[in-house]
Amino acid sequence: MTDRQTVIVTGAAKGLGLAIAATLVEAGFFVAGIGRSESKAFNALPAEHRHFTEYDLTDLHGIPALLKQIVGAAQSPLYGLVNNAGIGLDGTLATQHASDISRVLKLNLEAPITLSKYAVRYMLRQRQGRIVNISSIIASTGFNGLAVYAASKAGLEGFTRSLSREVGRAGITVNCVAPGYMLTDMTLGLEGSKLESIKRRAPLGLPETSHAAHAVRYLLEPGAARTTGTVVTVDGGSTA
Numbered sequence: 001m002t003d004r005q006t007v008i009v010t011g012a013a014k015g016l017g018l019a020i021a022a023t024l025v026e027a028g029f030f031v032a033g034i035g036r037s038e039s040k041a042f043n044a045l046p047a048e049h050r051h052f053t054e055y056d057l058t059d060l061h062g063i064p065a066l067l068k069q070i071v072g073a074a075q076s077p078l079y080g081l082v083n084n085a086g087i088g089l090d091g092t093l094a095t096q097h098a099s100d101i102s103r104v105l106k107l108n109l110e111a112p113i114t115l116s117k118y119a120v121r122y123m124l125r126q127r128q129g130r131i132v133n134i135s136s137i138i139a140s141t142g143f144n145g146l147a148v149y150a151a152s153k154a155g156l157e158g159f160t161r162s163l164s165r166e167v168g169r170a171g172i173t174v175n176c177v178a179p180g181y182m183l184t185d186m187t188l189g190l191e192g193s194k195l196e197s198i199k200r201r202a203p204l205g206l207p208e209t210s211h212a213a214h215a216v217r218y219l220l221e222p223g224a225a226r227t228t229g230t231v232v233t234v235d236g237g238s239t240a
Contacts, residue, residue: 006074007130007220008032008067008119010057010111011085013039016134016179019209020082023217025049032070035085057085057111058103067118078122080130080220083112083156088149101148108152113159116174120167128171130220133160134212135178137235153178157231164229173228175219179212180235202236 007024011017012033018041021031025045033042033052042052051073055066071078086108089100116131123129138146139153157176164174181198183206199206212234218224219232233239 004028004030004076005079006030006032006071006076007080007082008034008070008078008115009082009084010034010115012052013037013042016182016209016212017082017084018042019213020084020216021045021050023210023213024082024220027217027221029080029220030074030076032074034066034070057115058106060106060110060114063111063114064118067115067122071122077126078119079126079128080132081115081119082132082134082216083115084134085111086134086149086152088146090145092145093147096148104148105152108149109155109159112156116159116163120163120172123172124167124170129167129173130224131160131163131172131174132216132219133157133174133176134216135160135176135231137178137180137233137239139178141239160231161229168228173219173224175224175228176231177212177215177219178231178233178235179207180233180238181206182212183208198238201238203238203240204236207234207236 007029009017009021009031012021013035021033024031031050034055036056037054038052053070087104089104112133133156135157136153138150139157142150160174160176215232215234
């Protein structure tokens with residue numbers, strides 16, 4: 001990549017967001033990470049290829065100023081946005097507190113919509129750009145105790161399809177990556193029988209965060225210039 005291009009990655013301090021950030025840095029992008037707190041792992045990435053901003057994305061009103069600040073600090077065109085930050089609060093809907101429902105919907109759905117709104121304004125000036133929303137297989141399969149989380153991810157996929165039609169003529173693509181259960185500290189902490197049950201569903205084995213990160217990288221690369229409005233599933237074949 002000859003000219004440095006900036007990609008914003010939310011939730012970049014750890015987990016899948018960190019894997020995405022590392023993969024994109026390796027590909028030559030400048031990664032502007034956003035998260036509630038910085039991490040040593042993110043700061044271990046080459047300093048000339050990354051910048052981190054601490055921000056709580058449930059504060060929707062501050063997002064326009066946040067993007068202006070990030071683009072100014074990057075000193076390069078905003079090419080991509082990866083909406084990765086999200087939470088899933090486990091619990092049956094009948095007993096879930098209204099504030100928890102609001103928090104999940106705000107972070108998982110409203111924040112990506114708002115970030116995309118203002119990111120698109122920068123991309124329209126350049127007549128190019130890439131937006132990648134991180135969904136989940138739970139958007140289509142459902143899962144006991146994650147009704148609100150599933151709703152937020154299903155909403156994100158619908159948003160992706162419609163926005164892709166709005167901005168496609170400007171050379172902007174909008175896609176989703178939907179990971180399944182991944183090999184993370186969270187899944188490894190499951191009780192033996194639960195983890196084995198999850199593993200049995202995936203004929204290729206559970207994916208690692210790097211596998212989903214490479215799907216994101218593909219959607220940001222020149223070869224994906226005609227891929228838009230779609231959901232790339234990375235789940236080891238568990239939903240096949």
